Amino acid sequence: MGLWSALRNVFQPRYSISFDLSDQMAVIQGQTEAELFKTQPHLRTVITFLARNVAQVGLKEFERVSDTDRQRVTDDVLINLLKQPNGTMTGYELMRQLVADLALYDNAYWVVMQTPDRDADKFGSWQIQPIPPCWVQAKRDGSVFQPAYYRVYPNLGTSYYDVPADDMLVFHGWNPDDPTQGVTPVRALKDIINEQIQAWSYRTQVWKRGGRIGSVLVRPKDAPEWSDADRERFMRGWKEFTDKGAQAGATPLLEDGMELKRLGFNAREEEFSEVTKLSLSTVASVYHVSPVMVGILDNANFSNTKEFRKMLYSETLGPTMRMIEDRINTFLAPKVGTPDANYIEFDIRSKLSGDFEEQASVMSTSVGAPWITPNEARASQNLPRVDGGDELVVPLNVTKGGQSSPQDGGDPSRPADGSAIESDDGEKTAAIVNAWRDRLEKSVRSRFGAGMGVDDIKWLKWQNELQADLTIKAGFGQFDAGVRALQETEDMRTHFKEVHDAL
Numbered sequence: 001m002g003l004w005s006a007l008r009n010v011f012q013p014r015y016s017i018s019f020d021l022s023d024q025m026a027v028i029q030g031q032t033e034a035e036l037f038k039t040q041p042h043l044r045t046v047i048t049f050l051a052r053n054v055a056q057v058g059l060k061e062f063e064r065v066s067d068t069d070r071q072r073v074t075d076d077v078l079i080n081l082l083k084q085p086n087g088t089m090t091g092y093e094l095m096r097q098l099v100a101d102l103a104l105y106d107n108a109y110w111v112v113m114q115t116p117d118r119d120a121d122k123f124g125s126w127q128i129q130p131i132p133p134c135w136v137q138a139k140r141d142g143s144v145f146q147p148a149y150y151r152v153y154p155n156l157g158t159s160y161y162d163v164p165a166d167d168m169l170v171f172h173g174w175n176p177d178d179p180t181q182g183v184t185p186v187r188a189l190k191d192i193i194n195e196q197i198q199a200w201s202y203r204t205q206v207w208k209r210g211g212r213i214g215s216v217l218v219r220p221k222d223a224p225e226w227s228d229a230d231r232e233r234f235m236r237g238w239k240e241f242t243d244k245g246a247q248a249g250a251t252p253l254l255e256d257g258m259e260l261k262r263l264g265f266n267a268r269e270e271e272f273s274e275v276t277k278l279s280l281s282t283v284a285s286v287y288h289v290s291p292v293m294v295g296i297l298d299n300a301n302f303s304n305t306k307e308f309r310k311m312l313y314s315e316t317l318g319p320t321m322r323m324i325e326d327r328i329n330t331f332l333a334p335k336v337g338t339p340d341a342n343y344i345e346f347d348i349r350s351k352l353s354g355d356f357e358e359q360a361s362v363m364s365t366s367v368g369a370p371w372i373t374p375n376e377a378r379a380s381q382n383l384p385r386v387d388g389g390d391e392l393v394v395p396l397n398v399t400k401g402g403q404s405s406p407q408d409g410g411d412p413s414r415p416a417d418g419s420a421i422e423s424d425d426g427e428k429t430a431a432i433v434n435a436w437r438d439r440l441e442k443s444v445r446s447r448f449g450a451g452m453g454v455d456d457i458k459w460l461k462w463q464n465e466l467q468a469d470l471t472i473k474a475g476f477g478q479f480d481a482g483v484r485a486l487q488e489t490e491d492m493r494t495h496f497k498e499v500h501d502a503l
Helices: 003-011 033-039 041-054 077-083 091-105 190-209 228-237 272-286 300-315 317-334 356-367 374-380 427-448 459-473 478-502
Strands: 058-067 069-073 107-114 126-131 136-140 151-152 161-164 166-174 215-218 259-262 342-346
Touching: 033 041, 041 091, 041 272, 041 300, 041 317, 058 077, 058 272, 077 091, 077 126, 077 317, 077 342, 091 107, 091 126, 091 166, 091 459, 161 317, 166 317, 166 374, 190 272, 272 478, 300 317, 427 459, 459 478
Parallel strands: none
Antiparallel strands: 058 069, 058 342, 107 126, 107 166, 136 151, 151 161, 215 259
């Protein structure tokens, strides 16, 4: 027997295994993980936060054409299946359940099978049906590293089904005792959850038995003795100031030196709020979530909250999303017949892109010029297209051979050989100049009608506009375009001065 065969027999022995996974259903205060999720607000807060934030990030499929080129794939079995896994679920719901299962149990299971009633052209007859991890109660046959079947008890009933491992896509975390499944994080939270349950129980007892006593009336020991009639008279009068009495809300007049003293407790003195924050913070830390992101705002400010948001899709959710991508690309994609060059990934860039101002600044700096046309900008605001809106409007200092970025200052550079880019004064140039003159004339005459003079016109603005048109549309060098724009502007200024004087 060769060395490799001997090692294979050691690490992959063939035998039948059948074991109970009830230890996965760790009982805390008589509750399973599912029951704890339903009853413990801090656990639910963190798990739903993780699940919803991963689910809202869209999945995209790409074809890897080369190391520097990839093409978006929008109609393939894999991406269609992930968008609509079965007849009752959406892609968002699939990802939400997957991440929630992983967060609560550290295990998640998808049954992936072909069904005749599924659209073969769109889904390849495949469907994905996620099942609760608590249904998977045993694994049998196969090896310790790769079971052959998963025994599923729907709703923990008496009947069970053995699902072949080939039809089961398993997601799991790390377990020091078992390489085929994770271990629920709830175990690590057992003590803090127990403490929180006991704290809530104590507070409930306090409020039920004595917490409503907020104040008492104190009568001096040397006050005159009350008769039964006096005591009844005072009690009857005091009730007028309490509850729904006729004097409720008014200020009572005490007698015989009586004082109203406040007793009992408040949340600050008992540090109930601090205990609650500690519980939520501990749960968040086990799931690697910043407490600021789940509502603990003691040390929050604009700058660190902004950084925590960036960390959410890198340090916090990044590992989980990478694991999901790898499992789908490695096992699901080949199963449904997706080409080897195709892969899916989460569109994390859309979540890390920042606000519009940050996106515009970074993108413009990277490209070295404006990167969106007027019509594209209008479309983002649900406005109709306009004629001539499909060309980029480039500032004067941002052209090929000019400044390297719209954010750079200084004078635009000349061509490398020191010469200017020449352009003949043909029909194209004449059309550009005439269109500019028409716009200028409409604007100037409108201002004349409003009582403005020639010196009130922003001539530098019009000069820059013509220079930009000649540079971009007619191919002028910036120096030549500037000279021509200055000449045209001075001519029009002289012309309109004569027109204004004649009025």
